[in-house]
Amino acid sequence: MYPAFSVLFFTTISGCGYGLLFLLGLSLAANPLLFVRNESLLVLAAGTFFSAAGLTSSLLHLGQPQRAWRALSQWRSSWLSREGVAALVSFVPVLALAAAIWRGDSGAVVRVAAVALAVMAVITVCCTAKIYTSLKTIRAWHNGLVLPGYLAFALLGGAAMLWMLLAASGSDDALVRANLPAIVAILAAACAVIKREYWRFVDTTPAGSSAESATGLGRFGTVRGVEAPHTEENYLTNEMGFVLARKHAARLRVIALVLFALLPVALVVPAMLLQSMALVTLCAFVVVLGVIAGTFVERWLFFAEAKHVVMLYYAGTRAQE
Amino acid sequence: MPHANLKLDEPVGDEVKTTTCYMCACRCGIKVHLKNGRVRYIQGNAVHPVNKGVLCAKGSAGIMQHYSPARLSKPLLRVGERGAGEFREIEWDEALALATRWLGDIRTSDPDRLAFFTGRDQSQALTGWWAQQFGTVNYAAHGGFCSVNMAAAGMYTLGGSFWEFGEPDWDQTKYLLMFGVAEDHDSNPIKLGLGKLKGRGAKIVAINPVRTGYAAIADEWIGIRPGTDGLFIGALIHELLVHDHVDLDYLVKYTNAHYLVVRNPGGADDGTFARDARGEPLCAARSSPSPARGGRPGWGQSREDASSQGGPHPNPPPRAGEGAQDALAGGGGKEQPSALSPQPSSKTPSPPNPPLEGEGFKVVPADAVGISPLVVGEFTLPDGRKAVPAFQLLAERFLADEYASETVAPQCGVDAATVRRIAAELADVAFNQAIHIAQRWTDSHGREHDEMIGRPVAMHAMRGISAHSNGFHTCRMLHVLQMLLGAIDTPGSFRYQPPYPKAVPPANRPGKSRKANGALDAAPLGYVHAPEDLLVDAAGTPRRIDKAFSWEFPLAAHGMLQSVIRNAWAGDPYRIDTLFLFMANMGWNSAMNTTQTRAMLAERDAATGEYRIPHIIYADAYWSETVNFADLVLPDTTYLERHDCISLLDRPISDADCASDAIRQPVCDPDADGTGRDVRPFQDVLIDLGARLGLPGLTNEDGGAKYPGGYAQYIVEHERAPGVGLLAGWRGRDGSRSGVGEPNPHQLDVYKANNCYWHAPVPPAGRYYKMANRNYLTWAKSLGFVGSTDAIVLELYSERLQTFRLAAQGHGAQQPPERERERVARYFDPLPFWYECVESEQPVFYSPLVGESARSAGEGAAHGISQASVAGETTTPFSPSPRPSPLKGEGEEQFPLSAITQRPMFMYHAWGSQNAWLRQIATHNYLYLHPDTAAAHGVADGNWVWVESAHARIRVPARLHAGTAPGTVWTWNAIGKRKGAWKLADGAREYTKGFLLNHVIDDLLPAREDGYRYANADPVTGQAAWFDLKVRIYASAPP
Amino acid sequence: MTMLPPPSPKKLGLVIDLDTCVGCHACAVACKEWNDGGQFGPLPDENPYGKEPLGVWFNRVHTYEVRDEGLGARGQGEIKSSASPATFPVKPPKSAAGSDPRGRRFAGPWPLAPGPSPTMTIHFPRSCLHCETPDCVTVCPTGASYKRAEDGIVLVDEDKCIGCKLCSWACPYGAREYSEVRGVMQKCTLCVDRIYNDSFEEIDRQPACVMACPTRARHFGDLGDPDSAVSKLVAERGGYDLMPEMGYKPVNKYLPPRPRRDGCGRVGVAASGAAEEKVDLSTASPLLRWMDRILSR
């Protein structure tokens, strides 16, 4: 599948945003006074900003963005529609929480709003993942490892950002010095495990369809394309015929792993030992960059390595193959 | 609200007009829907006899052709060098005045100095006649490089032919052999027909080195080696003869198989028919029709006394279950040697003992009825000469080992068992599955018959056979195969399309001399009947610029457009003044050796500084490659903007059951489409020019224009002979006459009101056996198709070819010059034979001439040759140097692969690439080859390779295709384009990746001993031998 | 509405006969022409005269080859040449790729027996199959992609489409095409604007591609009605679904190439026996047989 920048950007950034909102919601639900007011507001604003930025970018991907509102209508069948609805609904707890925190509430209202926020963040990320996993046409997406992956990456991004934001805003407590870095490291490891499993799945699972079943001509022998209907690319081949050389894929997988897993783990350890808050903040910042960049590469691969069944019709007739 | 704007009842447009498609030469009926004055939709016309509503890809894309940005819009006068494409737009008056001046000068000095060649012309009834009025012999259309082998072989054998003059009996055939057909002119009818065959479960066998298109859906694919069909067909004949699976009754009734051929080696009458005092050909017949020696019936013959009922197929041949099986199993093989003439065993068959006149035999006129002719034996004529029936000569030739399945198998790449099986299948279907139609009819001798018997095996062939230098004889051999099976114009077999059959060959001979008014005595193209008809001077030198109808290419019935530029450039046989071309892309895909061809167009004479071809006028509708080489460009309209006429006097659109003709009417107005185009229909322009030149037939007594209304007026009013005009429908003042009748002033209106076509159904009793069917011939005569209702005898043996051979052997008044004798004698064999394609037969050069220069210039470009030519043709004068001496006998090894092209169904030659839709299907082409061929050459799918012939080389992308015979490589024709042509953007794939095989096809054959080089063409007909090309390939880096 | 409607008894669709299709692209271009100028158009072409033209088509024709050495034996597909499969002397060129072997000879003998290799060439038109349970409809967030309750035709309401492309991702058959030019998804409409069109003559109420197809390899009708001509054809010829494993239940059916025959029209004719029968030409001149033949004209 063609890795369109807007989509990659959207899923990466909004994933971090929802991860952040989720962690914020979770924390405040557990302890509304966990953060000082400004910290809470900062995290809330950042989470909202990132999720909204991602959403906006995904609108750019549309051919008719002015009609985007229509996308809210088909939530009964469409995960994309559900994602839109969920994203919009998430703004309700965001606003409620913001208002409550602004007013200095620390009671039930904050807890309820925080729980709602956490739930909506998870739902939204799940919806996003479901858009992909529901596509039977793409083996690399239509499997059980995609949803955990999306959730884990959202959490990882969110945790890294939370760490960085708290550190940058001057917090100097166990949360920033120990808990969050530890969580980040664990999440990074979890992402690495999920991704490794995913890649193994992608590499080893045979496609459910073949040129033979696509054409129904398998009963006569092996099917190979001789001539495509058009000598140049068309929408299908551009959109779904993205071809990535195995060599490149392997390299990019390593790069992704280094950025989203190795780098965070490697920096979290010194960060936990370092005295200087400035250096801890720097570490957190680099971790965030690494996670975002790593996730971006991972997302790029998620698309680039995904083979759409329709390309079976073009088997053998495209120059890149 | 689901889909608020869905409109289920929206009309297509606001107006609909019928006309005829021109996206190819098939000429289907179309309905053009207009909306707000623009073409909205073109659909096939369901009532039209040609396409019955279907429409091919090109036809549907006609709308984009009509609005193509590559349309010419104004007359152009060259201002730069030829080939540079620098023009000044001029007004029509200036353009016509200039053309009139050039042509007027020629006409008063020497009309032959005009070479008027009209390419893919659908108005040859006008253009040929115009040339005749002008008085030049130098006229032809594209037939000479297209399929004249097929046409000529048919006309000189059957008085009809494949091509679009005949068709398989789609409704009844049970077995179709298709030789070398990728698309055909009859595009849609063939596809409709194949669909019908599929529906009925008839078997289709495709003989073709490539399995695509029609061959893809065939039941059986025979991937033959190019150029060897004659061996395959010969072996089929061999098998049929060996097994006695031949319809001798049919042969003696409808062919000249029983005619006695004089055997007098060295004599002036050798190989001619024995004739009586009145000149009637003779045959040997039994004096008593009773079975004198207990002969047994064979194929196609009844067990009863065959003569008792007379007429064609008096008795049905054995049908399935009535002894057919045993006939099959028995064949002729269990034949006991006749007691009469025990022969020593011999590998090659030797003739039986001569029966003696009086011993139950007599010599009688061969065309007599009620006789029982003999087809074998040597007979002594009353004057003492010896003669044998033509059939025996044929049998001797094809029974020889040369045509045995085992012999041909390795040569044509079809194993012997397959050949034998196909032969047996043909025989089985023809004889055991014969068709009987209860239909009374009268034969040309006046005998009544109750039924029509059909041999439901049909054959069809096109350029896969004809575009070889052995195509004439191969095609003739195919017709002989049909005759042996009794499968010409019977139910289920090949059928003539009216106005065919005509006399063998048709009566019209090419015009030779000029009348007082300067016009030729006959149209420039026609059928040479005898050496006397050739267009040669006293020394035997060609009189035509293309050397058609000369001793080099005596039966070049369609002329040789492919030789014109070379000959005009070389001044061989003479210099011309003006080359006037109409819709022939001679600077590109219509030319062999394209690079040099363009150079020749642009070369100046060193002595005078003038162009070697002083004037070039070109009428095209689009910016084709050739436009840049013209001095004066006359822009034509698109096909939706003019009147046109698809005449029975030209290539007809009839089918076997109906004679048809048609018109085009303007459905759009070029002036009104807002683009400011100032274009005129070429036919109008030609008529205007004729009037300005004062040509007879185009001017009135007072010198005024006879047809100021242009072509539309000409179509209606012009009479070729009294009552015969371009259109056969609704003639007579009141429109009540068909075929022959006075001009009808409202004729075009009636056509327009009737879907733009006219058709006349063949009467039911005339549907088959047209060549000897009085019902048909009477009908045909009434429409002016034939001159008499006499039977047309199919020529198994061609005495006419023999007369040329005799001339070459020193007999007769008109003899070839010394240097042509051997060649004429060889190729004018009265019986068909196979020979290796001429190019491969001759010692092959390896000359790096063009390839070398091109290579350095073109290195790094997609196809070296065309790139090099850009410089060559515009700046450096081109001067071919003499070739180095040949490396003898190295052809096969040096250039082991056959390279051929196929028509893509979605493109028409060069026109398609300007079409926004069609070019999306293929902006460029590949060289296709079998995986084994590729492996042998170290080529992988998608690699670039050099394709190199003895002439030149090009670099092309290759693709694997298992449906290609190993040893053959092929590509789609005419996809590659010359940079700048057809108004495509820079870097268009057609320029950079698409390629033209023509670059590596030489237009000349390797030199004769004395250095002379013949055109790369069939030595009988002058048919361009596109598919003789031999190449080698080797991997290359991408450009 | 992107919920699928309840299954309708009427299932309009196409039946495409791969046994007859010659790959002429007529259907594809007729479709383009009909729809380009109609209410579902234009079908934009980007760069139509440029380097890499790219356009929207609702119907595209592929060419495949199918190879199986054992086909002849199974009586399916291509017959096998009765001789051993073509042997082509494999001679690697002496020159390395790219270099010029000019002047060098390929050692002969070059292929003399390029017999038919057991291969089929199949032309394969591809357009929307108007599936019964297609995800292309359910994934659509806007309701633009929908399946008609009355006849099962799958359409896009361009006025609602936001151009998210998701439906094209959900279609396994590549039936949906998108162009930046219009920003909406486009696809085969089964010529819904023709088949019910009261402003047309009866015979024109058919899809444009079906009307154009020169071999009549395309058939249109109600596949929900077991008595319809198309249903019967499917039953007779073993019409099949593409990628049934996707579970989309295509309505359109493909008719497989018929078993190729190497015998003649009738099965079991003794013809092949006759073919193998040896005639001994050595004992007598074959011409003699015709000496005694009584012919008449």
Ligand SMILES: Nc1nc2c(c(=O)[nH]1)N[C@H]1C(S)=C(S)[C@@H](COP(=O)(O)OP(=O)(O)OC[C@H]3O[C@@H](n4cnc5c(=O)[nH]c(N)nc54)[C@H](O)[C@@H]3O)O[C@H]1N2
């Ligand atoms: N290698 C190879 N070469 C071949 C062949 C092959 O099989 N292999 N086939 C040969 C054969 S059989 C043929 S017939 C030729 C065909 O080759 P051409 O006849 O040269 O090819 P076309 O592309 O048909 O181009 C004829 C010209 O007619 C112009 N034209 C189109 N419509 C109109 C119109 O309405 N009015 C006017 N005035 N002009 C118009 C086109 O713009 C074009 O320039 O190619 C030959 N060349």
Ligand SMILES: Nc1nc2c(c(=O)[nH]1)N[C@H]1C(S)=C(S)[C@@H](COP(=O)(O)OP(=O)(O)OC[C@H]3O[C@@H](n4cnc5c(=O)[nH]c(N)nc54)[C@H](O)[C@@H]3O)O[C@H]1N2
């Ligand atoms: N779509 C479309 N239709 C056209 C045209 C077009 O350009 N496009 N052009 C029109 C014109 S001008 C013409 S002349 C006709 C030509 O109509 P065809 O004769 O059908 O055209 P070609 O493509 O030249 O086909 C030649 C076929 O012969 C095969 N072949 C080559 N050599 C041999 C051989 O030695 N033996 C056998 N058995 N087969 C061989 C090739 O593989 C190919 O399939 O088509 C007309 N119709």
Ligand code: SF4
């Ligand atoms: S075959 Fe196609 S291009 Fe040729 S006349 Fe018919 S519809 Fe037109």
Ligand code: SF4
């Ligand atoms: S073919 Fe594709 S677009 Fe058509 S209904 Fe099926 S899934 Fe949808």
Ligand code: SF4
């Ligand atoms: S592209 Fe249009 S039709 Fe397709 S899913 Fe998106 S909104 Fe629906």
Ligand code: SF4
């Ligand atoms: S049914 Fe209509 S829209 Fe669909 S492919 Fe055929 S012509 Fe195109």
Ligand code: SF4
């Ligand atoms: S029009 Fe008919 S024969 Fe041609 S490609 Fe389409 S389905 Fe096949």
Ligand SMILES: [Mo]
């Ligand atoms: Mo042609």
